[in-house]
Amino acid sequence: SKAAGRDQFSFFAKQMNIRSERRIHLAQKLRQAIEEQRFEVYYQPKWCIRRNKIVGMEALIRWFDAHEGAIPPDEFIPLAEDQGLIGLVDQWVIKKACQDILQVRQQFGEHIQLSVNFSPAHFIRRDLYKRIAEILSETGFPGTSLELEITETFMATENESLLEQLNQIRDLGVEISIDDFGIAYSSLSRLKRLPLNTLKIDRSFIRDIGSDQDDEVIVKTIIDMAHNLNLKVVAEGVETAEQLAFVRQYNCDQVQGFLFSPPIPLQQLIQLMEQQESP
Ligand code: C2E
Ligand code: CA
Ligand code: CA
Ligand code: CA
Numbered sequence: 001s002k003a004a005g006r007d008q009f010s011f012f013a014k015q016m017n018i019r020s021e022r023r024i025h026l027a028q029k030l031r032q033a034i035e036e037q038r039f040e041v042y043y044q045p046k047w048c049i050r051r052n053k054i055v056g057m058e059a060l061i062r063w064f065d066a067h068e069g070a071i072p073p074d075e076f077i078p079l080a081e082d083q084g085l086i087g088l089v090d091q092w093v094i095k096k097a098c099q100d101i102l103q104v105r106q107q108f109g110e111h112i113q114l115s116v117n118f119s120p121a122h123f124i125r126r127d128l129y130k131r132i133a134e135i136l137s138e139t140g141f142p143g144t145s146l147e148l149e150i151t152e153t154f155m156a157t158e159n160e161s162l163l164e165q166l167n168q169i170r171d172l173g174v175e176i177s178i179d180d181f182g183i184a185y186s187s188l189s190r191l192k193r194l195p196l197n198t199l200k201i202d203r204s205f206i207r208d209i210g211s212d213q214d215d216e217v218i219v220k221t222i223i224d225m226a227h228n229l230n231l232k233v234v235a236e237g238v239e240t241a242e243q244l245a246f247v248r249q250y251n252c253d254q255v256q257g258f259l260f261s262p263p264i265p266l267q268q269l270i271q272l273m274e275q276q277e278s279p
Contacts, residue, residue, distance in 0.1 A: 027083050029065060030076055034088050039063050041096050042263035045272065046115070046234060046254045049247070054273060055254065056113035057104075058149065059097035060263045061089065077119065086119045091131065093117075098141035100266050105145070108273050115147040115177060120154035123161070129168035136172065143173035147198065150176065155194060156184040163193065170195045177234070182222055191229060199226040203237030206257070209246045216246065223250045 033039065043057040063071045080086040094116050101114040122128055136143050148169065155162075155178050166176055177198035178186075182205050201222050208215040219235070226233040235247040238257030247255060261272060 023079060026071070026076060026079055029068070030080060030083065030085060033063060033065070034085060034092070037092060038065075039089075039092065040265065041093055041100065042265055043097075043100070043269045044256055044263040045261050045269065046113075046256045047260055048254055049244075049252060054108075054276060055111060056115060056147075057101065057269065058115040058117070058256065058263075059093055059101075060117070061093050062263075081119055081121045084121075086121045087125070090116070090119060090122065091135070094132075095135050095139060098135060098139035098146070102139065102141055104266075104270065104273065107270070108277070110145070113145050113147055113175075114141070115149050117179070118148040118150050120150065123154075123159075123165055126161075126165075128165055129172060132169060132174060133172055136174075144175075146173075147175040147177050149179040149200065151179045152181045152184040152186055152202075156186045156190065163195075166195050182218060188225070188229075191225075196229075196231055198232045198234060200234045200236055201252075206235050206237045206243055206247070207239075209243045210240070219247065220250050223247070223252050227251070 040062040042060050042062050044060060045054045046056040046058065047053065048055040061073050061077075063073075063076060065071055077086070077089070080089045097114055097116055101112065105112045125131065132143075135141075136146070170176065175197035176195060177200055178191075178194075178196055179200050180202040181199045182202045199222060201219060205215045205219050205222075209219065210216075223233050232253045234254040234256060235243070235252050236256045238244050238247065238255045238259050240259060243257075244255060244259060264272070
């Protein structure tokens with residue numbers, strides 16, 4: 001009926017209002033949180049399958065608000081991008097992570113690599129590599145041990161300035177990883193042109209190992225393709241021994257996921273690494 005339709009309309013309108021009110025509210029909180037540096041960085045270890053040890057870690061931002069509780073990055077990172085705040089956020093994360101992981105490297109070895117997530121929004125800045133160079137020199141973190149994870153969806157867009165900027169970043173020794181790989185259908189010729197070091201297989205393909213044969217074929221194919229392009233391959237979201245056995249069988253280089261460790265605070269990471277050292 002018309003009345004029901006109208007009710008439904010006002011229901012949706014109300015939902016949308018709540019949603020946009022929440023966004024406005026969060027955007028204000030976000031600005032304040034940036035000003036007061038009220039974030040934390042957690043680290044999720046990456047394991048080398050062959051050597052069976054931690055060889056690096058991914059920095060993942062955390063925002064715990066006194067009233068809202070934990071606000072997930074999937075909610076506030078896109079907001080920070082929309083609001084033009086992502087530069088400040090990621091800059092803070094990279095700097096903090098470089099400082100933290102320098103400490104970890106001193107204790108556990110210089111082979112340890114740091115990966116940070118890097119929003120495509122940064123690439124509007126022409127002098128992006130200078131900002132990265134500044135952070136490296138301010139913190140003393142070696143560029144060759146830093147990796148930027150950039151989503152495939154963005155890398156798949158044809159963009160000449162992107163290629164130039166990636167090359168400038170590579171000139172600092174910094175490595176480039178293509179995140180959430182497999183969902184944007186990058187062409188091989190495109191991949192060959194980009195200055196990449198690593199492919200990170202999207203979690204959705206790993207999740208269905210053991211239940212979806214198509215996804216298994218995709219995982220195998222991505223690993224082979226990456227190796228043929230001389231790229232390292234990381235499987236993310238490994239939660240079960242079966243998934244690990246599968247990616248190991250096809251010579252995936254590194255794994256990350258709840259099977260090994262969720263993202264954890266620095267002190268817990270150090271404890272985990274100490275346990276690894278002592279047999
Ligand atoms: P991502 O880069 O794909 O990060 C992996 C996400 O999967 C993380 O969620 C991690 O906690 C989660 N994860 C790791 N292992 C497993 C697993 O075995 N199973 C499942 N189900 N999930 C797993 P998180 O920390 O909530 O981050 C979500 C996204 O937010 C990230 O996806 C990334 O795109 C973005 N993000 C996080 N931190 C930053 C940051 O500092 N800067 C930027 N630009 N983006 C960030
Ligand atoms: Ca990532
Ligand atoms: Ca990912
Ligand atoms: Ca993702």
